[in-house]
Amino acid sequence: MTTSPQVALVAQRLAFTYASGAGLKRADLVLAPGETAAVEGPSGSGKSTLLALLGLILTPAAGSLCIGGTDTGALAPSERDLLRRREIGIVLQDLGLLTFLNAWENVAAAFGPRLGRHRSNARDLLGDLGMAELADRPVAELSGGQRQRVAVARAAVKQPVLVLADEPTSGLDPKNADLVMGSLRSCAAQGAAVLLVTHDRGVAETCGRRYALDGGVLSAASMENARSVSTRKEGPA
Numbered sequence: 001m002t003t004s005p006q007v008a009l010v011a012q013r014l015a016f017t018y019a020s021g022a023g024l025k026r027a028d029l030v031l032a033p034g035e036t037a038a039v040e041g042p043s044g045s046g047k048s049t050l051l052a053l054l055g056l057i058l059t060p061a062a063g064s065l066c067i068g069g070t071d072t073g074a075l076a077p078s079e080r081d082l083l084r085r086r087e088i089g090i091v092l093q094d095l096g097l098l099t100f101l102n103a104w105e106n107v108a109a110a111f112g113p114r115l116g117r118h119r120s121n122a123r124d125l126l127g128d129l130g131m132a133e134l135a136d137r138p139v140a141e142l143s144g145g146q147r148q149r150v151a152v153a154r155a156a157v158k159q160p161v162l163v164l165a166d167e168p169t170s171g172l173d174p175k176n177a178d179l180v181m182g183s184l185r186s187c188a189a190q191g192a193a194v195l196l197v198t199h200d201r202g203v204a205e206t207c208g209r210r211y212a213l214d215g216g217v218l219s220a221a222s223m224e225n226a227r228s229v230s231t232r233k234e235g236p237a
């Protein structure tokens with residue numbers, strides 16, 4: 001399949017099944033550069049699985065996925081790894097920051113082990129995200145919201161085509177959630193397509209597109225079903 005490079009992501013009938021039988025049944029999704037999209041859904045509905053598929057961490061059992069005009073189904077494993085490293089920034093649910101490094105070193109680590117080469121780039125980006133004063137602080141000494149912004153900076157520093165974030169505001173107070181969303185929006189302003197999964201309807205409402213994931217099936221969220229999905233009494237995934 002060929003897609004225009006003006007499209008950041010095209011997923012068609014994407015599906016994945018774990019050995020348990022659970023997983024993602026069907027996702028169709030198109031994102032343009034600069035767009036923000038939210039996927040809402042209860043725990044266990046397949047949100048993290050969807051992000052892992054879009055982030056080329058899991059390989060789909062069915063369907064097609066194009067990122068930045070590249071059909072990922074046609075790639076060898078080493079080419080998939082390269083595409084992931086170059087074009088996709090991922091903010092995982094547990095962040096995966098290196099606690100023995102400071103904030104800018106964690107951001108620079110996106111490029112590999114030679115941190116010093118990317119020092120000014122990493123520090124500039126942290127500055128853009130309101131973290132200039134904290135760039136030299138070990139991440140172990142940062143608050144939850146500050147760590148989230150370091151993880152967003154690490155995902156964004158290579159100016160990827162696609163930024164994926166798994167519940168980036170969960171556990172944050174409204175002020176820190178706003179700061180984290182502001183940093184994701186600035187990725188979009190620089191041309192990335194940003195997709196986040198969230199339990200927070202207020203967060204989803206700030207995104208340009210909204211989708212609902214229920215029972216492994218992704219659909220465009222109408223206001224009615226978005227409301228019912230987000231008011232379900234489920235804890236964070």
Ligand SMILES: Nc1ncnc2c1ncn2[C@@H]1O[C@H](COP(=O)(O)OP(=O)(O)O)[C@@H](O)[C@H]1O
Binds near residue numbers: 019047049
């Ligand atoms: N590694 C795994 N092995 C087997 N089943 C899994 C695995 N990861 C997730 N699942 C199952 O797949 C479904 C979707 O999970 P997940 O994508 O983590 O949902 P969410 O992020 O929406 O909470 C759930 O039923 C979950 O139990």
Ligand SMILES: [Mg+2]
Binds near residue numbers: 047048049093166
């Ligand atoms: Mg999850």
